[in-house]
Amino acid sequence: xxxxxxxxxxxxxxxxxxxxxxxxxxxxxxxxxxxxxxxxxxxxxxxxxxxxxxxxxxxxxxxxxxxxxxxxxxxxxxxxxxxxxxxxxxxxxxxxxxxxxxxxxxxxxxxxxxxxxxxxxxxxxxxxxxxxxxxxxxxxxxxxxxxxxxxxxxxxxxxxxxxxxxx
Numbered sequence: 001x002x003x004x005x006x007x008x009x010x011x012x013x014x015x016x017x018x019x020x021x022x023x024x025x026x027x028x029x030x031x032x033x034x035x036x037x038x039x040x041x042x043x044x045x046x047x048x049x050x051x052x053x054x055x056x057x058x059x060x061x062x063x064x065x066x067x068x069x070x071x072x073x074x075x076x077x078x079x080x081x082x083x084x085x086x087x088x089x090x091x092x093x094x095x096x097x098x099x100x101x102x103x104x105x106x107x108x109x110x111x112x113x114x115x116x117x118x119x120x121x122x123x124x125x126x127x128x129x130x131x132x133x134x135x136x137x138x139x140x141x142x143x144x145x146x147x148x149x150x151x152x153x154x155x156x157x158x159x160x161x162x163x164x165x166x167x
Contacts, residue, residue, distance in 0.1 A: 022128065029124035030117075039085070039113040044069060044077050049089060049114040052106035057093075059101045078104060089113050 041049070044067055051066040052058060058066070064074040081089040089110035095101035106114070129137065 026121070026124040026128060029127065030120045039116050041113060041117050042077075042080075044073070045081055045089075046114060046117045048074075048077050048081065048104075049106055049110050049117075052090065052104065053111065053114060057103040057105040059095060059103055060092075061101070063104055081110065085109065085113075 047067045048063055051063055060074060060078065063078075064071060067074065067077070069077065078090060078092065082092070087109040088107050090104050090106055092102050092104050095103045129140075132140065
């Protein structure tokens with residue numbers, strides 16, 4: 001029984017390492033692709049923009065909790081999204097109901113940037129998946145659905161997006 005637990009633990013660790021290596025390779029592919037869209041977003045910047053896509057605005061605190069960073073890091077992320085490009089990717093305004101809060105909203109250019117980043121990530125993953133036969137794709141889809149259900153209890157619950165075609 002204890003041996004089964006150790007073997008399962010080793011198998012899980014090995015799979016996690018393989019997933020990490022695959023992710024690393026897709027990150028490298030994404031680096032090449034995302035420049036084609038003209039945006040060089042960090043993952044935290046992408047997550048902030050992603051959090052703003054479906055809502056009119058979020059407070060800096062809400063955004064910070066969504067992205068999972070410290071207050072000083074969130075300030076740097078917002079500053080970068082406001083200043084790095086020729087047009088702002090986000091705009092900030094004092095909350096009309098609570099003057100102590102600052103609300104952040106995504107701009108049209110921010111929407112284009114988040115779409116380009118997402119497209120680059122999906123394209124890199126799709127290239128890797130094209131090597132699999134249909135049977136394996138179906139099995140992987142089932143496994144990913146089970147993993148998603150097992151991990152969907154976190155802070156980003158309900159934020160999953162449909163996968164866009166990478167072709």
